[in-house]
Structures are given as C-alpha cells and as structure tokens.
Amino acid sequence: MENELEKRRYQAQKMAALERLAGGISHDLNNILGVIEGYAAFILKAMSAGDPVRPDIEEILRAEQRAVALTKQLAMFSCGKGVRTEIIDVNGFIAELSSKIKRLIGADVALEIFAAPDLKPFQADACRLEQALINLLVNARDAMSGGGRIKVSIENADLGRAMSKCPQPVESGRRFIRISVSDPGAGMSADTLGRLFEPYFTTKPKGKGKGLGLAEVYGIVNRHNGWLEVWSEQGTGSVFTIYLPGGAAGRSV
Secondary structure (H helix, E strand, O other): OHHHHHHHHHHHHHHHHHHHHHHHHHHHHHHHHHHHHHHHHHHHHHOOOOOOOHHHHHHHHHHHHHHHHHHHHHHHHOOOOOOOOEEEOHHHHHHHHHHHHHHHHOOOEEEEEEEOOOOOOEEEOHHHHHHHHHHHHHHHHHHOOOOEEEEEEEEEEEOOHHHOOOOOHHHOOOEEEEEEEEEOOOOOOHHHHHOOOOOOOOOOOOOOOOOOHHHHHHHHHHHOOOEEEEEEEOOOEEEEEEEEEOOOOOOOO
8 A cells, every 4th residue: 555655656746747847848939939930920921922932931830830739738738727617517518529529539439428317517627628538539549440439437426535636635525527438449558557648658650649648638637636547458458537526626727
C-alpha cells in the first residue's frame, strides 16, 4: 500500500511539473508566433496579388496558425485555464456526442454508449468534457487496426474521501460520475502506461499523432477536480475511466 501511494505521489509531482513546463512553453511560443504572424501579415499586405513570393508568405501564415493550434493544446494541458461548469443533460449530451464521433471513428468501428438510468445530474464544462471524450474515442479507434466495438458507460459512483484521488479531495464530496471508454485493441505495455499522459509522447507512427490528445484529456479532467484510471494489457485492449465530482468542483475562471 505504501509503495502504491509513493507511486501516485511521484506521478502527481511529475505531471504537475509537466503542466508548469507546458504552460510556460505555450506562453512563450504564443509571443513568438504573434511576432511571426504580425510581420508576415504586414509583408503580405504590401504585396501585389500577382507577386510570385506571395504563396510563400501565405504558407508561413498557414504554418503559424497550425503552430497556434498546438500551443492551445499545450495551454489546455497546463494549469493556466480553468473550467466553466453547467448542469449536464446527460441524454442530450450523449446524443450530440454520438452524432459527432460517428463521423470520426469510421464505418468499421461500432460505438455503444450506456448511461445508467438512475444517473444524477452533474456539473461540468460540457465543451471540454466532450473534447476529452472525443480524444479518448479517437485513441480507442486508432488502437483497433481492423475495426471493432468501443464501449462508453456513464454511471454514478459513491466513493469515500479515502478512495478519492482528486487533486483537491476536500472539495470533492462523496458522489462521483464514472465515465469509462473501453476498446478491444492492441493494448499497452507497462512502459507506455507510465508515460501515457506526457505531452508529445506517442507510440503512433510518424505523422499519425502529435502525442497531445491524452495530455489534453488529463488536463481537462484534472481541472474538473477529477482523475483518470487506466487498465490495459497488450493484445487485450484498454479501459480509460474518468471520475468527476458530482457537484461543481472544477476550477473556475
């Protein structure tokens, strides 16, 4: 038990350090990118429509916008921004999520979503929670090279504070919402599990992933004062489980 607690403490310290690093990098990069965007836009404005160099300057601006999108993902992972909670209508939330994700995961992947009939209303930042789930679902899809079935379940979980792994357990209460995403895909090794939420860590082939999706999930859940648990075995599949406090426990802005 003591060894397990030490592992959790080390993981929390490591992720906190990475959050601070990501926040600092995203801030500094945004400043640099702002300069690039300003000068490129100024040069473009001074050019004629037929200038042969114009396409090159336009490509600089497109690259700058892609880099801005990456820094936004880093900012999401870092501690700099909080959440704005609202009461979630579970049925509506699931219906909207289903319509969006089916277009992303492809025809060879079946999506099964189950919400417990006694699910109590809960508060969360709907947009960020949706983004976290989309990231997990896309990750599950990528783990199944030949297609398969992804299962999502949402249910109540009544936990004591001794069982809570919240960043701020005093504020969490006992009532939680448990959301799990499971797939029968390739699974992960112990080494991969140890680095799973690090920014830019990925096991996907070059060009197939930036390694920010799961880091973003970690950041979103953390700012809701929740936590993630992951089970995985190579060749068997993976289960990602999100625990969120049932009340308004996020860090507001």
